[in-house]
Amino acid sequence: MPEPVAEGVYALSFLRTFHNIVTDQTLKFEDKVHSLLTFGLQVFELDIAIISKIQQHNYRVEYVACFNNELAAGAEFPLGNTYCVHTLKAGQALAFHHAGESEIATHPCYQGFQLESYIGAPIQVDGNSIGTVNFSATKISQPFTQQHIDYIELFAQWLGAEIARRKTIEQLEQNNQTLGKLEQAANIGTWQLDLTNNALEWSQQTKIIHEVAQSYQPELATALTFYNEGTSRQTIQQAVEDAINSGEGWNLELEITTAKNKLIWIATQGSAEFENGKCVRLFGTVQDITDAVELKNMLARQKEAAELMLNERSKLFAKISHELRTPLNGIVGMLNAAMTEQNPQELKQQLTVALRSSDILLSIINEVLDYSKISHGELKLEPSHFLLKDVFNDLTNLFTSVCTNKSIQLNSHLQIADDVAVYFDSTRLSQIVSNLLSNAIKFTEQGAVTLSVVACKSDKSAEYVDLNIAVSDTGIGMTAETITALFKPFNQGASNITQKYGGTGLGLSIVKELIEMMQGQVSVSSEFGHGSTFNIRLQLPVGSVQAQTHITDTADNEIDLSSLAVLVVDDNEINRIVMTSCLSQFNINADIAIDGKDAVEKCRAEKYDLIFMDCIMPIMDGWQATQVLRADKLVTEKAIIAALTANTSESDQLKCEQAGMNLFITKPVQNTAIKNALASAAQAARNSADQSAHYQ
Structure with missing residues (x-):
């Protein structure tokens, strides 16, 4: 319990003590606050002093002074459970010396803490109440006078002003730091030329841009020599003369060579100041824009490259359109002619031209696909x-x-x-x-x-x-x-x-x-x-190649391909017709299936030596169908499943292999690929038969 000040403390004595605390330059803000709260405990003859911060409905103790340390800074309470809710509502100082016999006797603060005495005032910053300064005690105090109200309001006013001042200083410091960083990041310097004595001044950043020492003293003649001879120097000299003679300012982008022989681009701005019709001062800014100029030049090059690429793409479409039509014309024309040709020799020649045209067409398509893959980094x-x-x-x-x-x-x-x-x-x-x-x-x-x-x-x-x-x-x-x-x-x-x-x-x-x-x-x-x-x-x-068994034409002739059971699986009718026609050249009458599900059902009813399996089909694709055939053992281990696909990437081949396919044949299918697949199936069938005979 503090010792009370002698009764009848004079206002002058209070103000002197208050003034000594708040004007003491040796004290930090926190020290001044603590001294004021301690002083207030003596003035009001109470036990607890608090400076609070109010955020919505939350009451936080920012600073506190009490003799028994029963309350610490950082404590938080619901605002409605404090007497300060009434102070904030009133918008001015408020005091109770005997709360138990007042209208707030039912207040939670009285019910919970039995605080009888309270005096407090709102702290305002920019017209808003941000908290309170208040003093309280569990004892009944003497009635508070108008003088006490004035004292507590003086406390609150100083706190509000000081908090506002500190906030302004912090904002200014932050702005200055931000401005300094922006100037450094933007690489902007200033300069001024006093024409009354020809004194030229450069800011620190201007000297940094020109790569000179901070002790360097610029002069107008030497400053102009930084600008590269030719267009840049002539342009800046003319701009200075125009500004002096007519007051016309400038905003230019020019090349300079720094003191360390570094070539850079700068943006220089200049203005003129006149007195009595005579130019007395030039001033302006200089900024290093080398990165911006290089970026602009790079974008210009990229634009040129993009336009060139667009032009090349246009050439591609025109070129490919022309080149595709030539072999297509050969294919369509010769096939149309073959439809009505009666002479076998002429018919063979027409079909030969159609086949040669199809080879040319395939070559063009392959070139375009390769170029597309290369362009997209997919090859x-x-x-x-x-x-x-x-x-x-x-x-x-x-x-x-x-x-x-x-x-x-x-x-x-x-x-x-x-x-x-x-x-x-x-x-x-x-x-x-x-x-x-x-x-x-x-x-x-x-x-x-x-x-x-x-x-x-x-x-x-x-x-x-x-x-x-x-x-x-x-x-x-x-x-x-x-x-x-x-x-x-x-x-x-x-x-x-x-x-x-x-x-x-x-x-x-x-x-x-x-x-x-x-x-x-x-x-x-x-x-x-x-x-x-x-x-x-x-x-x-360096690689390694083991001895390989090649199936020669003689070997092919020794194998009866007509005995092979072959299934063609494709959802496209034309593809099925092409495959069955090609197989008929080898005396093979193949069965057909229209999708993967149909192929599985066909294999449940019959065992096939060779299956030509399209990969992309509705209902069940070729990969799924192959997995089912292998897993359910609907084909023998020796049966050959050949993938038919227009996709030729390594990942596509790996996917087919993982599904259980033995061969990988790309569309359009050549007779050689069909012949090799048949030979492989025939060889596998013969090996299987020899193995069976060995065990009998």
Whole structure:
């Protein structure tokens, strides 16, 4: 219990003590608050002093002073359970000296804490009550006078003003920090030129931008030398003269070279100040906008690239549309002619042209699909073990007849050991060389096309094979301009070349992308009118190839394919007709199923040696059907299930293998693929029969 001040404490004494507390520069705000609360306990002769913070219906003790430490800062109560709810409602100071005999005797605060004496006032900031300052005790005090009310309101007013001031200072400090960060982030400096004495001043940030020391003293003549000679310096000199003569300001983007020889872009703004019609001062800002200029230039380049890509896509659609129509015209025209042709020899020739046109059409489609995959980053290499020489022997055999038909010679020089095996994507390697050979033959009217291949163990690592490929021709050759744009899509050189020889112009672009995926190199040398030579260098991982059993034509003839039980599963009627027609050439009368569910029912009734299974079908697809056939043992272990699909990715092949399919055949289906599938099924059936005979 504090010792009361002597009765009749004079207002002057109170104000002097109050003033000494609130003006003491050595005290922090928290110390001043504690001193005021302690002083108030003496003035009001009470036990507890509180500064509260009110948020909605919550009462929080922010500061407290009491002699028995029965209450601590941070305590919270429902606002309705405190006397302060009446103070806030009244909006002014309120006091009770004997609460038990007043209208608040039923208040929860009196019921719970038996507080008899209370005096408090609301603390207002910006016209809003944010809390209260109040003093209380469980004892009955002397009645509070108007002087006491004035004292408590003075406490509240100072607290409100001080809290508002601190809030303003904090906001200003925060704003200053934010402004400083923004200026630093924006890299903006200021400058001013006093024309009465030609004194030039740079701010700290301006000096940083120019990369000079903070002690550097700029002058007008030397300041202008930072601007690059030529347009930038002439522009700023003219802007300064115009501002001095006419008061016209400037807002320019110019290049400067800093004191450390760094080339940057700045945005400089300037204004003029006049007195009595004479310019006395220039002032403005300077900002480093190098990043913004570079971004703008990058966006301009991207826009140009996007427009170029859009133009290339337009070329693609026009080119592909034209190229597709040519083989389609051959297919449709020859088939229409064959419908009424009576001469067997003419009919065969017409069908041959239709087949050749279909091969051209398929080649165009494959090129477009490959280019699309490359453009979207979806093309992946699919390596396997194979004998390297086999690939080039096959290509030589394939293109020899093509050259013969065109009356030119194909020379093949293969320096590859018979046992050199590699682990690589044989399909893509063959595609690259095939594309180069096709181009060489296309653009060669007379003379020869030469394929030279050298393969040897790498000098750097025994785990790799160095492969050097050269495809040369005696054809029309190329100009330097054509070579520069050679590997760009849709480009075939001069328009007359494109019109004469046709093609999509995607082939060499695909070749370049594939070689880059293989981390190889491709180069070309050519002389207009005297042929071209393409050189490729690749490094292939060493592989291993075990002895394989090849089914030869003789072996095929020894196997009676007509005895095979074959099922064709496809939801498309035309596809079923095509497959059954192709199988009939091998004396096979195949059964058909219209979807996976139908195939399962067919296999419940009969055992098949070979099933051609379409993958994408309604009701039950080919993968699901295969899983059911294998799981329920509706086919024998030796039965061959061949996937038929237009999807050729590695993931599609893996999905078919996981479902239980043995072979993977892509659409459109070639007779060779059908023949190989039949031979595999016949071989499996014969092995199964031999095994059964062995156990009998």
